[in-house]
Amino acid sequence: MTMPKERGTRRAGTHVTSVDVAALAGVSQAAVSRAFTPGAPIAAETRRRILDAARKLSYVPNSIASSLTTRRTNMFAVILGNMNNPFYVKLFKILLERLQSQGRQLLTFTVEPGANSDDALMRVLRYQVDGIILTSAQLSTRMTALCHDRGIPIVLLNRYIPGSDVSGVRCDNIGGGRLIAKAFLQAGARHFAVIKGDPRGSTSQDRLRGFAEQILEEGIARRNILELEGQSIYEGARLAVLRAFQGKGQPVPDAVFGINDTMAMGAMDALRGEMGLRVPEDVMVAGFDDIDEGAHWPYRLTTVRQPIEAMIDEALALLQPDAPGRPIEPGIDRTIPGELIWRDTIPRPKHG
Amino acid sequence: MTMPKERGTRRAGTHVTSVDVAALAGVSQAAVSRAFTPGAPIAAETRRRILDAARKLSYVPNSIASSLTTRRTNMFAVILGNMNNPFYVKLFKILLERLQSQGRQLLTFTVEPGANSDDALMRVLRYQVDGIILTSAQLSTRMTALCHDRGIPIVLLNRYIPGSDVSGVRCDNIGGGRLIAKAFLQAGARHFAVIKGDPRGSTSQDRLRGFAEQILEEGIARRNILELEGQSIYEGARLAVLRAFQGKGQPVPDAVFGINDTMAMGAMDALRGEMGLRVPEDVMVAGFDDIDEGAHWPYRLTTVRQPIEAMIDEALALLQPDAPGRPIEPGIDRTIPGELIWRDTIPRPKHG
Numbered sequence: 001m002t003m004p005k006e007r008g009t010r011r012a013g014t015h016v017t018s019v020d021v022a023a024l025a026g027v028s029q030a031a032v033s034r035a036f037t038p039g040a041p042i043a044a045e046t047r048r049r050i051l052d053a054a055r056k057l058s059y060v061p062n063s064i065a066s067s068l069t070t071r072r073t074n075m076f077a078v079i080l081g082n083m084n085n086p087f088y089v090k091l092f093k094i095l096l097e098r099l100q101s102q103g104r105q106l107l108t109f110t111v112e113p114g115a116n117s118d119d120a121l122m123r124v125l126r127y128q129v130d131g132i133i134l135t136s137a138q139l140s141t142r143m144t145a146l147c148h149d150r151g152i153p154i155v156l157l158n159r160y161i162p163g164s165d166v167s168g169v170r171c172d173n174i175g176g177g178r179l180i181a182k183a184f185l186q187a188g189a190r191h192f193a194v195i196k197g198d199p200r201g202s203t204s205q206d207r208l209r210g211f212a213e214q215i216l217e218e219g220i221a222r223r224n225i226l227e228l229e230g231q232s233i234y235e236g237a238r239l240a241v242l243r244a245f246q247g248k249g250q251p252v253p254d255a256v257f258g259i260n261d262t263m264a265m266g267a268m269d270a271l272r273g274e275m276g277l278r279v280p281e282d283v284m285v286a287g288f289d290d291i292d293e294g295a296h297w298p299y300r301l302t303t304v305r306q307p308i309e310a311m312i313d314e315a316l317a318l319l320q321p322d323a324p325g326r327p328i329e330p331g332i333d334r335t336i337p338g339e340l341i342w343r344d345t346i347p348r349p350k351h352g
Numbered sequence: 353m354t355m356p357k358e359r360g361t362r363r364a365g366t367h368v369t370s371v372d373v374a375a376l377a378g379v380s381q382a383a384v385s386r387a388f389t390p391g392a393p394i395a396a397e398t399r400r401r402i403l404d405a406a407r408k409l410s411y412v413p414n415s416i417a418s419s420l421t422t423r424r425t426n427m428f429a430v431i432l433g434n435m436n437n438p439f440y441v442k443l444f445k446i447l448l449e450r451l452q453s454q455g456r457q458l459l460t461f462t463v464e465p466g467a468n469s470d471d472a473l474m475r476v477l478r479y480q481v482d483g484i485i486l487t488s489a490q491l492s493t494r495m496t497a498l499c500h501d502r503g504i505p506i507v508l509l510n511r512y513i514p515g516s517d518v519s520g521v522r523c524d525n526i527g528g529g530r531l532i533a534k535a536f537l538q539a540g541a542r543h544f545a546v547i548k549g550d551p552r553g554s555t556s557q558d559r560l561r562g563f564a565e566q567i568l569e570e571g572i573a574r575r576n577i578l579e580l581e582g583q584s585i586y587e588g589a590r591l592a593v594l595r596a597f598q599g600k601g602q603p604v605p606d607a608v609f610g611i612n613d614t615m616a617m618g619a620m621d622a623l624r625g626e627m628g629l630r631v632p633e634d635v636m637v638a639g640f641d642d643i644d645e646g647a648h649w650p651y652r653l654t655t656v657r658q659p660i661e662a663m664i665d666e667a668l669a670l671l672q673p674d675a676p677g678r679p680i681e682p683g684i685d686r687t688i689p690g691e692l693i694w695r696d697t698i699p700r701p702k703h704g
Binding site: 097110122125126 | 388410412413427435438441445448449452455457458459460462474475477478479501586617621624625626644645648649650651
């Protein structure tokens with residue numbers, strides 16, 4: 001085999017086959033295939049020798065060609081619902097790193113918050129993917145059936161769709177809402193505002209539900225909980241707080257619960273910035289998710305930490321290949337408890 | 353054609369072909385193909401009728417099968433360098449939305465800041481992509497030659513590699529560094545600290561260079577510019593400031609320039625939080641990028657806005673299919689000026 005070189009690479013790199021690599025590395029063609037298959041059994045030293053040979057020959061296995069025979073592409077798709085919420089960015093980052101470390105690739109889509117994911121899913125199906133991870137809320141039964149027909153598993157991350165056959169993993173949002181309510185109540189709060197996210201999303205509904213249940217159980221009236229629309233984003237929450245409470249607005253409540261951290265931070269900036277109030281002295285604030293920014297000095301936000309790593313592990317475990325034509329069964333709905341993270345936006349309970 | 357339905361979808365959806373869709377929509381098979389090809393000429397009404405028919409039949413065109421004949425997959429790859437910097441997340445989000453609106457998909461990879469992108473590129477090449485967008489810094493000539501051999505264009509976004517044949521688009525980082533220096537000088541600053549990012553990245557080097565040049569031209573000594581290592585991240589900058597200036601450290605300078613906004617924000621939180629200083633009364637701060645969080649109430653950070661939309665437009669325009677075997681030519685290095693955004697972390701110049 002002649003190897004005309006230019007800049008250290010072989011010009012006709014695209015025509016090198018696994019036979020050439022096997023010959024140079026002194027192994028079988030099957031070993032070359034195993035070296036490029038994530039999780040396939042092969043000795044580390046053999047794999048290294050094969051990768052060295054592949055590098056020297058500029059050999060790149062073609063996943064798409066091989067997928068036509070194996071029906072596996074090692075490619076997954078994620079549909080992201082709200083990239084303006086840093087929580088979903090963090091979720092995406094950890095998911096991407098996890099899949100990459102397993103030798104898998106990620107095809108990425110985004111849909112507007114609250115928008116239906118059908119169009120994105122339709123586009124995903126034009127590619128051969130081994131599984132689909134959805135963080136957006138709306139999805140038609142027709143689309144999930146279409147994926148099912150093709151044997152492509154879908155899993156919902158931080159979501160569920162009641163009555164659906166799609167499995168999902170989420171934080172215990174009802175329990176988390178209760179944790180925040182308990183913390184506010186312990187600190188003496190009796191009047192509350194809740195800044196909600198996407199009204200059609202299970203996440204916002206469940207957090208509000210747990211929060212309200214806990215407060216009602218304390219004998220406090222439902223009218224003491226004011227609901228505001230924050231559209232799941234910082235700016236939406238900031239403006240909702242200003243509209244409700246600034247100037248001749250309603251009295252400022254004892255405590256404000258942002259259904260997610262980014263909205264809690266928007267609320268804090270409105271309360272302290274435009275309205276000149278102190279947190280927690282004049283008004284307590286709490287969020288949900290535990291995004292990195294909430295821990296920073298200007299916020300020190302008390303929140304519920306979502307178990308992102310555990311949620312991703314569970315989601316990927318649920319993403320097993322589906323047998324095409326298998327009867328549709330009810331999906332698995334897995335919840336993992338969140339953890340209350342005490343920082344400085346609710347006075348801490350006194351011990352002893 | 354019989355259509356046994358279950359949940360409104362056809363069970364054998366995978367075997368529907370464009371012939372079935374053409375028949376139902378009353379159009380030619382070629383029209384069906386055009387309806388699913390981004391940018392292909394077809395009347396909006398005809399396209400809508402075809403998409404309706406496709407939906408009814410659960411027809412999904414298979415991009416991979418068609419790519420074997422057209423050699424185009426409509427799939428692009430992006431390699432992200434530092435997902436802990438919100439600027440790159442914003443860049444990614446806008447890129448993703450742009451490509452999606454053009455009917456293109458995005459395969460996403462990430463590499464550690466400062467790490468070499470060769471392994472990620474090697475994995476990209478296992479898939480047929482129409483182009484590669486790189487935001488990470490390090491890349492070997494061997495890998496770019498390998499892409500060139502396969503006719504796959506690469507473009508660097510917010511980067512350049514001196515002497516490389518890879519084209520790139522970036523902000524005028526030297527000019528932007530000068531804008532920050534001018535603003536500090538106008539406000540009377542004479543002693544400076546610069547918090548640097550990845551020492552091997554052109555971005556950090558160029559911003560520091562422009563900044564320092566402007567200050568030296570004012571007749572101020574180079575030793576008045578202290579350089580700190582912030583590793584491109586919030587926490588790195590926060591700790592660098594504390595190590596340098598807290599307690600018995602060096603005197604706090606008049607002005608601190610974070611090479612990116614997230615580091616400027618980390619510096620501000622160290623200066624105000626742990627050290628109890630006021631910004632800008634005790635120390636001025638500026639950043640670079642104009643991330644959304646920098647505009648929020650606790651920061652109101654003066655910065656240089658990167659022209660993200662224009663940079664992405666230019667990058668996509670440079671990502672034209674390459675002729676395999678074409679001689680390698682020097683890459684195009686396009687710079688777009690940034691814009692100084694005055695907020696509250698440098699006293700504003702007095703007019704009149």
